[in-house]
Amino acid sequence: xxxxxxxxxxxxxxxxxxxxxxxxxxxxxxxxxxxxxxxxxxxxxxxxxxxxxxxxxxxxxxxxxxxxxxxxxxxxxxxxxxxxxxxxxxxxxxxxxxxxxxxxxxxxxxxxxxxxxxxxxxxxxxxxxxxxxxxxxxxxxxxxxxxxxxxxxxxxxxxxxxxxxxxxxxxxxxxxxxxxxxxxxxxxxxxxxxxxxxxxxxxxxxxxxxxxxxxxxxxxxxxxxxxxxxxxxxxxxxxxxxxxxxxxxxxx
Numbered sequence: 001x002x003x004x005x006x007x008x009x010x011x012x013x014x015x016x017x018x019x020x021x022x023x024x025x026x027x028x029x030x031x032x033x034x035x036x037x038x039x040x041x042x043x044x045x046x047x048x049x050x051x052x053x054x055x056x057x058x059x060x061x062x063x064x065x066x067x068x069x070x071x072x073x074x075x076x077x078x079x080x081x082x083x084x085x086x087x088x089x090x091x092x093x094x095x096x097x098x099x100x101x102x103x104x105x106x107x108x109x110x111x112x113x114x115x116x117x118x119x120x121x122x123x124x125x126x127x128x129x130x131x132x133x134x135x136x137x138x139x140x141x142x143x144x145x146x147x148x149x150x151x152x153x154x155x156x157x158x159x160x161x162x163x164x165x166x167x168x169x170x171x172x173x174x175x176x177x178x179x180x181x182x183x184x185x186x187x188x189x190x191x192x193x194x195x196x197x198x199x200x201x202x203x204x205x206x207x208x209x210x211x212x213x214x215x216x217x218x219x220x221x222x223x224x225x226x227x228x229x230x231x232x233x234x235x236x237x238x239x240x241x242x243x244x245x246x247x248x249x250x251x252x
Contacts, residue, residue, distance in 0.1 A: 004088050011068075011096040018067055019100040022060075026104060029053060030111065043115075050112040057105050057145050061153030064097035069160045076164075080250070087243035090157055098150055109142055140210070147231075154235045154242075159183060161242035164250045203230040 033049030072079050072093075082089060113134070116122050122129055159179050167175030193199055206225030 003082075003084055004092065007082065007084060007089065007092040008096065011092045014071070015064065015068060015096050015100065018064070019103075022063075022100075023104060023107070026053060026108065047112070047115045050108065050115050054105075054108050054112050054141070055145070057101060057108065058148045058152065060101040060104065061094075061097050061149040062156055064100060065093065065153045065156050065160075068093050068097070069157070073164075076250070080246070085243065086247040087239065090239065090243060090246075094150065094153055094157070097153060098146070101149055102146065105142055105145060109138060113138065136211075151231060151235055154238050155186075158238040158242045161245040161250075165245050168250060199230075203227055 030046075030049065030053065033046045036049070037043060037046035079089065080086070117134065122134075159182060162182060163175040163179045166178050203226040204224050206229075207222055208225065209222045
């Protein structure tokens with residue numbers, strides 16, 4: 001077997017319990033939603049529960065990677081002795097987490113769709129709403145949840161690599177402090193950079209209008225291909241730096 005496929009299979013086995021636990025938690029949460037909706041006599045309450053669960057999936061990769069990386073840290077020397085480069089080890093974790101996210105997201109999206117179209121029947125409440133509106137809006141939301149969640153997972157992997165390097169040199173307390181500082185500082189720095197004229201000149205291009213009807217309200221009416229390209233490059237850069245730090249600066 002290809003070593004990387006073996007690593008993927010290993011990550012799947014190690015993460016399977018947590019993934020199943022997350023699904024059980026999701027169904028328990030939805031069960032509470034059904035009960036609350038029944039007690040209140042208001043079907044919209046369950047739809048609200050579903051929508052909240054759907055949007056919270058942007059944090060799925062954060063939870064998955066935190067659990068996986070913390071567990072890996074206990075036997076870091078064994079993990080790094082695997083005859084694979086660090087980027088492949090990290091990709092195995094990210095892809096397993098992303099697959100688990102996609103499965104969970106599909107389930108909650110289907111339940112939300114059923115709740116919105118059959119239980120609440122949004123078509124009766126808004127006669128202008130059509131199935132193409134519902135499907136296109138749902139796909140738009142789901143795709144962006146998948147992308148944002150993966151982006152967050154890569155960002156946390158980068159912070160974990162920084163923590164390992166600093167902890168080796170200055171101790172775990174310093175590693176935690178610097179990790180927390182970077183967690184808040186880097187998003188602030190990014191927001192400042194993305195507000196500059198240079199950023200807009202470099203990356204705000206390729207405007208695509210979203211042909212959603214007025215009945216299917218979404219926050220965005222258009223997107224920019226350059227903006228996605230920018231975040232794609234940034235994600236690759238963070239993953240490269242994290243891999244390099246783990247491979248070159250973290251002793252086994």
